[in-house]
Amino acid sequence: MQHFSILKSLLRVALAHDSDPLRHQIERLATAMSDAGDERDAAALVKMLNNRERSASLAPSRIRRSAVSLGERMTSSVRVPVDKDSAAPLATVYMPEVLDARLPLFPASLQENIDALVREWAKSDELLNAGLNPSQSLLIYGAPGTGKTTVAMWLAQQLQLPVVVARLDGLISSFLGNTARNLGSLFDFANRYECVLVLDEFDAIAKLRDDPNEVGEIKRVVNALLQNMDGREGKGITIGLTNHEMLLDPAIWRRFEVQLAVPLPGLEQRIVIADRLLDDGLAAEAKLIAWLCDGASGAEVQTMAMKYRKRRLLRDDPESAPIETALQVAQSTSIRVESDRRRQIQLDEAPLTVELATADGLFSHAELAQLFKCSTKTIQRRLSDSIGEGPSDGK
Numbered sequence: 001m002q003h004f005s006i007l008k009s010l011l012r013v014a015l016a017h018d019s020d021p022l023r024h025q026i027e028r029l030a031t032a033m034s035d036a037g038d039e040r041d042a043a044a045l046v047k048m049l050n051n052r053e054r055s056a057s058l059a060p061s062r063i064r065r066s067a068v069s070l071g072e073r074m075t076s077s078v079r080v081p082v083d084k085d086s087a088a089p090l091a092t093v094y095m096p097e098v099l100d101a102r103l104p105l106f107p108a109s110l111q112e113n114i115d116a117l118v119r120e121w122a123k124s125d126e127l128l129n130a131g132l133n134p135s136q137s138l139l140i141y142g143a144p145g146t147g148k149t150t151v152a153m154w155l156a157q158q159l160q161l162p163v164v165v166a167r168l169d170g171l172i173s174s175f176l177g178n179t180a181r182n183l184g185s186l187f188d189f190a191n192r193y194e195c196v197l198v199l200d201e202f203d204a205i206a207k208l209r210d211d212p213n214e215v216g217e218i219k220r221v222v223n224a225l226l227q228n229m230d231g232r233e234g235k236g237i238t239i240g241l242t243n244h245e246m247l248l249d250p251a252i253w254r255r256f257e258v259q260l261a262v263p264l265p266g267l268e269q270r271i272v273i274a275d276r277l278l279d280d281g282l283a284a285e286a287k288l289i290a291w292l293c294d295g296a297s298g299a300e301v302q303t304m305a306m307k308y309r310k311r312r313l314l315r316d317d318p319e320s321a322p323i324e325t326a327l328q329v330a331q332s333t334s335i336r337v338e339s340d341r342r343r344q345i346q347l348d349e350a351p352l353t354v355e356l357a358t359a360d361g362l363f364s365h366a367e368l369a370q371l372f373k374c375s376t377k378t379i380q381r382r383l384s385d386s387i388g389e390g391p392s393d394g395k
C-alpha cells in the first residue's frame with residue numbers, strides 16, 4: 001500500500017491516546033486490507049494493536065503514590081539545583097508528557113523481569129496489603145548503546161512521573177570537593193517531589209578510584225552517595241545506569257533491590273531494529289545489516305541502518321546492488337564488526353554468496369538475488385559451483 005509507513009506512524013501517534021472507537025476503526029482497516037490481498041500490511045496493523053494492548057495492560061492504572069512517593073507534584077517550571085561554583089544544573093528534568101521512549105527489544109528473560117517490575121508498581125496496593133513493598137531501586141547495567149537509558153525512561157513513562165536525570169560525571173567533574181554537597185542537593189530535590197530519579201553514568205564515581213590523589217575525597221563521595229541512597233528509601237523510585245558494573249563499590253551495588261543486566265541484541269532483535277529504520281519491503285536489507293552487525297549494540301545497528309539508507313538514497317549508480325552499499329557502509333564505519341565478518345566482507349561475490357547462503361538459513365535464494373541484484377539462477381549457480389569446488393581450506 002502506498003504511503004503505508006506514514007499511515008502506520010499516524011496510527012501509532014493516535015494510539016498514544018488509545019480508545020475503543022479508534023481500535024475498532026484500525027481493526028476495520030486491517031480487515032479491509034487483508035480482504036484486498038494486502039496481508040502483510042494488515043498483519044503489521046494487527047501487530048501494532050497487540051503491542052499497544054500489551055503495554056497498556058502493563059501500564060499501572062493507578063500507582064498508590066503514597067506508598068511509592070510522598071513528594072510534591074512537580075511542574076515544568078521547577079527550579080533544578082545547580083552546582084554553587086559553576087552554576088551548572090545538577091540534573092535535567094523531563095515531564096511525563098514529553099517522554100516518548102519505546103521499550104528496546106530484549107530477550108524473553110529480561111523482558112519478563114521488566115514486566116514483573118512494572119506489575120509490582122501497577123499492583124502496589126496488593127503488595128502493601130500483604131505487607132510487602134514494591135521495589136524502589138533498580139540498577140541497569142550493560143555495554144554502551146544497549147538501551148539502558150531508554151528502558152529507564154520507558155519505565156518512568158509507565159509510571160507517568162517526571163524523571164530527574166542526574167549525570168554523575170557532571171556532578172563530579174571539575175570540583176571534586178563539592179561533589180558530596182552536590183549529591184545532597186540533588187537527592188533533596190528528588191526526595192521533595194514525586195519523580196523517578198535516574199542516576200546516569202553511575203560508574204563515574206567508581207572511576208574516581210583510579211586517581212591516587214583523591215583517595216580521601218572518593219571515600220567521602222561514596223559515603224555521601226550511600227547515605228543519600230539510604231535516605232531516599234520510601235521517597236521514590238531510583239534507577240542507576242552503568243556501563244561498568246564491575247567498578248561499582250559492592251556497598252553501592254547492594255543498595256539496589258533489583259539488578260538488570262542488558263545484553264547486546266541477538267540476531268532476531270538486530271533484524272527488527274534495522275527493519276524499523278528501513279523503508280517497507282527491505283526485509284532482506286534489514287537481515288543483511290543485522291548479519292553485518294554481529295556483536296554490535298542496538299545503537300550501532302541503528303547507526304548502520306541509517307547510514308545505509310542515506311548511502312542508498314544518494315548513490316551515484318542507480319544500478320548498484322544493495323550489498324555493495326551495505327559493504328561500503330560496513331567497511332567505512334567505526335561500528336564494531338566482528339573479525340569473522342571483517343574477513344567475510346572482503347570476499348568476492350561468489351564466496352560471499354556462499355557465506356550468506358549458509359548463515360543459519362537467514363537468507364532465501366530470492367533474498368540473496370535481491371541483495372546482489374542478480375537472478376536466483378545466478379545465486380544457485382554460485383552455490384552449486386562452490387559445492388563442485390569442494391570445501392575451502394581458507395587459502
Ligand SMILES: Nc1ncnc2c1ncn2[C@@H]1O[C@H](COP(=O)(O)OP(=O)(O)OP(=O)(O)O)[C@@H](O)[C@H]1O
Pocket residue numbers: 103104105106143144145146147148149150151243265269273297298299300302
Ligand atoms: N535492544 C534494543 N532494541 C531496540 N533499540 C535499541 C536496543 N538497544 C539500543 N537501542 C537503541 O539505541 C539507542 C541508544 O540507546 P540508549 O541511549 O538507551 O543506550 P545506553 O545503553 O543508555 O547507552 P550508553 O551506555 O552509551 O549511555 C536508542 O535509540 C535505543 O532505542
Ligand SMILES: [Mg+2]
Pocket residue numbers: 148149150200241
Ligand atoms: Mg545511556
